[in-house]
Amino acid sequence: MLPDNLIPETDKPPLLPSWRAWYWLVLGALGAEIGLFVYLTRLFA
């Protein structure tokens, strides 16, 4: 989990409700990319 105390609450990001949401977006995209790559590797093997 990402530590709360290192994310300044006064510094709100644009577009998403919190920095935590931004971080999970980036990590989620990485997870989706790995999933896609595994799928493509197996599909075209």
Added chain:
Amino acid sequence: MSGLDWLILGGTLLFIVGFGTWRTRRAGDSLDGYLLGGRQASWWAVGLSIMATQASAITFLSTPGQAYDDGMRFIQFYLGLPVAMVLIAVFAVPIYHRLQVFTAYEYLEGRFDRRTRTFAALLFLVQRGLSNGLSLYAPALVLSAILGWDIQLTVWLIGGLMIAYTVSGGTRAVAVTQQGQVAVIFTGMVVAGYLLVHYLPAEVGFTDAMRVAGHEGKLNLIDFHFDPSDRYNFWSGLTGGLFLALSYFGTDQSQVQRYLAGRDITESRLGLLMNGLLKIPMQFGILLLGVLLFVFYQFNPAPLTFNRPVYMQVAHSEQYGPQLRALERTHATLFKARARATGELVAALKTDDEQAIATAKTHLQATQAANLGLRQQAQTLLKQAVPAAEAKDTDYIFLTFVLHYLPHGLVGLLIAVVLSAAMGSAAAGLNALSSTTVVDLYKPRRPGRSETHYVAASRWAAVGWGVLGIGFATFAARLENLIQAVNILGSLFYGTILGIFVVAFFLKSVGGRTVFWAAVAAQIVVLTLFFATDIGYLWFNIIGCAVVVAGSVSEKAVRS
């Protein structure tokens, strides 16, 4: 190259550089204005600058060739990058911004002492100074080989232009020119990808191309098999790649300076996260170009070796010429068999007939194995005839396609892509080298001078590092393939630098003396392992960092 190509190449480069220099002509007399662009950059400018700094000419020359030769498994190298972007956004960005530092190493003096700051700055200067030279050398070498350009003149032209706008406008000029360079790079890559698919035979669509590439083992994107000597697998990418990215983006001044130029923490963080979201798709696209090139050359004759100047030199020699020409004739015959076998596989795949697919695949694999054997024979012969020559030809594959198959005008655009990437990346490196030299080495030893004096010193440092980079580029020797050479060079030093920063951020009770000697020991260990073992280079990032942290902790424990 035609007149139209020259016009487009020259016009594109001069417009980008001219516009960037004009827009930033008042760089200011303050260090803050010159080295950090007045800390006014928005998130997208920070993000584009980070991406352009990482993507050098080597990215566009080597990566498609690497996919052509070895498949897409190089993508795993980038798996740790998004995680690193998040960690840097959480931990490093607030600290750097709060302290209002100019360089990453400045922070180390406050946290430890001047000796540790100087040591980290020197490690950075050595590795960035060398790899910046390589960034200039790589495109010059390939362009000189393929287009017959004079290598020294090319290095001086690219380097001279880059020095001019970096010295004149500082960080802001680097960032503004990078925006134009990224636009040219993306346009060029999309156009090349579209044309590669368009040039495939009418009966071969994109999906067919992917299926052929998959059957030939080129879509090997993820490999979960663990092997420490294997450079690219899931585990080395996620762990070694994470440490390399943490070190590169978190402690390498050429990147830290990009996000220190952000208006505030929000802009810097979003710039880093933008890179975390876009980097893997971008690399996927570039590797896909290489795979499409591979399929394209199944239906179109590929040269026996893509390194034509060496080929021509050997073909005309009395001793080796006849052998090479005989190999070339066999290669031409084999191409027809391979094209036929690929066509059979495409037709079989369309019928979904398992038996027909298996037969066609066996047939194709036999012709591929014969082709690979021929290419290896040719490479051995070339190496025998010209021992100093580069035997591997993967760096030449993409540009060979561009020159032989793209229409007039687009050739100029694609060469502008390569040169734009070279200048964008090397300019950021030069900018960081001059900042570190002045802020971390010169200013602490000559304190109390005016801002104008330090800005002038930064400009002279940029000129000095630029000329040194050009000098190195002029005399550099080839190391395996170019992108790996740069990454290997970085990995030898990054682990130690990262270790120092990890101790600084997370082990508050460790002091300067302890971390300094732990860092010296780590650097010795990494260099010894590099010369004495065959460990994959990505692991050096972890080893260097681990030795610094473990050394600091154990020394502290012994003392207490």
